[in-house]
Amino acid sequence: MPAPEKPAARRTTRKVKGKPAPYHHGNLREALLEAGLELLRRDSAESLGLRELARQAGVSRTAPYRHFESKEALIAAIAEQGFLRLQAYQDEARRRHPDDVEAWFLEGARQYIRFAVDHPEHLKVMFGPYISHTPDQTDHPLYAVGNATFGKLVELVVSAQKAGLVRAGDPVEVSVSVWSLLHGFAMLLVQKQLDFLHLGPGRLAALAEQAAHDTLAAVRASPAASSAPRRRPPSR
Amino acid sequence: MPAPEKPAARRTTRKVKGKPAPYHHGNLREALLEAGLELLRRDSAESLGLRELARQAGVSRTAPYRHFESKEALIAAIAEQGFLRLQAYQDEARRRHPDDVEAWFLEGARQYIRFAVDHPEHLKVMFGPYISHTPDQTDHPLYAVGNATFGKLVELVVSAQKAGLVRAGDPVEVSVSVWSLLHGFAMLLVQKQLDFLHLGPGRLAALAEQAAHDTLAAVRASPAASSAPRRRPPSR
């Protein structure tokens, strides 16, 4: 990528002896987010501490408060970033298969899992218990981007319904099932909860591909009513 | 429930003025676990602190260390308890439908969700990032009970495969898909991640029922016997 370099942080992580370390960092905000991800990647746990981050960024302990109201706000910012990235993954699936809804669907599922594998630390923060996912704070930017991400899924489901690929019904409800399988698989992966299966990289890929197909199967329209979006057949 | 009462903690939560508060609590271990669940239920967050628990149990701050090696050990104990409870929920599904595999499967799915609704705090601890779900500690009792819980699911899947209800293939892999959908739905529920849908209790029940059916659909054997090797779907 020959793109123009970033303004380049004056301090990356540690003080440089040659220069007297400028009083202002330059781009602390980004550096903190980056350091936060790095810490989550390594330590994987809840150890993420403001002071630790400040240390990592070569800055003093309360400096982060000039950029984030609280620890939780910082984590929320990382989560927000994560949702945007996940949306990019979803967009990629659509871009690759603009004309084939089934391929789009399957690729979307794969991309969700791929995101989890590529950026587990983001996923953990997005859906972990770190952010007080309480109540009426629907004006928080995190909510907006989260809803937008879910919205992309609903769009896909609506398209699939129109094509007769996915069963009819409230697209939001269908989307919840789709999301559930992918989210569950991704979270189990990310939290090492499947390690007891001793899956090598090949076996993991097979599991992921299977999960993608099963996701479609979970909401697939019954073949009888392929192009006629109707209510489910009278089974009971 | 006319069952015999427990030995009755001498101290429940607060000191009683009448008695000089006996030096020994009597059943601190249970009291701590109970208080931990209570805290998780109320505060829902990571606030769970040893000192706080000790306070709640009317005991002094380092007393818990006589019963749990560390905070993480205490949380692991709660998680273990949760897995046992989840197994009981699963057993109930089997008990209700010993002869009908499809009904057993559906009820098992419902029971998983019911467990999440009934004991969200347990679920959060079982699958949250609190316990360092690391590596070779496969001898930890938590691993054993976790594996046993998954084992129950695999049993169900194997039975369903034999009956031609669920597609053939490695039952563990099939079980992962089943688990993924249920786990994903349960976690989204428990972490209030679906609140933006504004689901009333009725709508939630509908969603849950749909999730149960979609779970079966995700791994159902195709009626045309595409991948079902020997068994014919005798439509039961």
Added chain:
DNA sequence: AAAAAATGTTGACAACGACAACATCGTGCC
């Protein structure tokens, strides 16, 4: 150039997890 806003720093406080040393209770052993 002066004022104001942004950004970074040190000091302080309360809370926490964990360890050590000590106190008290109960139980088994002679």
Added chain:
DNA sequence: GGCACGATGTTGTCGTTGTCAACATTTTTT
């Protein structure tokens, strides 16, 4: 019966953390 010992609970202390207040320095605006 007495007593030693282990189980259990307590206080003291240390290092760490999140957060606020007060102060310092830099950048931007007027």
